[in-house]
Amino acid sequence: EALGHDWDNDFTVDKEATCEETGVKSIHCKRCDERKEITTIPAKGHVKGEVKIENATESTCEKGGNYDEVVYCTVCNKELSRNTVKTEAKGHKWNNGKVTTEPTYAEEGVKTYTCTACGATKTEVIPKRNMEYTVGSTYQDISTNAIYRITVINQQVEYVCPIDKKLKKATIPSQIRIGNVTYKVTSIGNNAFKRCKNLSSITIGNNISKIGNKAFYNCKKLKKIKIKSKKLTLKKIGKSAFKKINKKAKISVPKSKKKSYKKMLTKKGLSKTVKIK
Incomplete structure (x- = not known):
């Protein structure tokens, strides 16, 4: 007759359970391979380890960086999560x-x-x-070929004389720029053009309110004068300012000032043969 199974008292693990897969256990026969009470062993589940930093790219002054925060199972070493973190530029x-x-x-x-x-x-x-000028300081301006003297700080200058005394034409501007400051040119100095023997034409800017003594004295070739200013008065025109200029000179003045200017200039040495228009 058959002997019959001789069963073990305890279960034998036929397949170990892992983190993700179930296992199997059963009671074996001591004489043969027969099994009974085959039972599933539940999967163990992963055991999270500490967060690890991977693939780190360091931030620079201008560009941001990044790194991965990764968690592995401490049992099977499987990657459980990965999170990419961006970092800002350092500046x-x-x-x-x-x-x-x-x-x-x-x-x-x-x-x-x-x-x-x-x-x-x-x-x-x-x-x-910034130009550090005081009243009386002089400034040489190449662009207008002239030397100026500060009369009111940061506001007004006087036309002293041309840099090149051999000039034939001259313009006294209404204003000039010294450093970061704009100055009005409000006067013409004494003897300004006295030695300019070749001067034949001049334009006087509209901010001039004073002309010094002998400013154009003995400018025998000076035939053309254009006065833009309406601010001149008899007291503000110096002695002999226009004396001995060319007798055939023509002076252009603002229409509203023609009559008064003619009287004033004549008293300051202008020849009666000079035409004023």
Whole structure:
């Protein structure tokens, strides 16, 4: 007769359960491979480990970076989660800067800053230097070929004389620029054109209210004068200001001032042969 099964007292694990898969256990026969009470062993489930940092790209001064936060199972080492985190740009760390181009009275300067982290540079404009003038200070202006004297700080100047005494034509402007300040040209100095033997034509700007003694004295070739200003008075025109200019000279004045200017200029040395229109 058959012997019959001789069963073990305890279960035998036929397949171990893993983090994700179920296992199997059963009671075996001691004599053969027969099994009974086959039972499923539940999956164990993953065991989360600590967060690890991977694929880190460091931020720079101008560009952001990123890194991955990754969690693995401590049992089977399977990746359980991955989260990419973006980081912001660090921003430049500028030093105190260095003046690379000194400002002048005519030109702006440049200050250069360097990033202590990456070596990048940036620049900023340094304003032109302000002219530090006091009343009586003189300024040589190449663009108008003239020397000026400060009469009211940051407001008014006097036309002293031309730089080139051999000039044939001259213009006394209504205003000039000194540094960052605009000055009105309000007067013509004493003897301003006295030695300008070749001067034949001159234009007097509309801000002139005073003409000095002998300003145009003995300018024998001076034939053409244009006066734009309406601010002149007898007291403000110096002695012999127009004496001994060319007898055939023609003077153009504002229409509203023709009559009064003719009287004034004649009293200040202008020849009666000079025409005023």
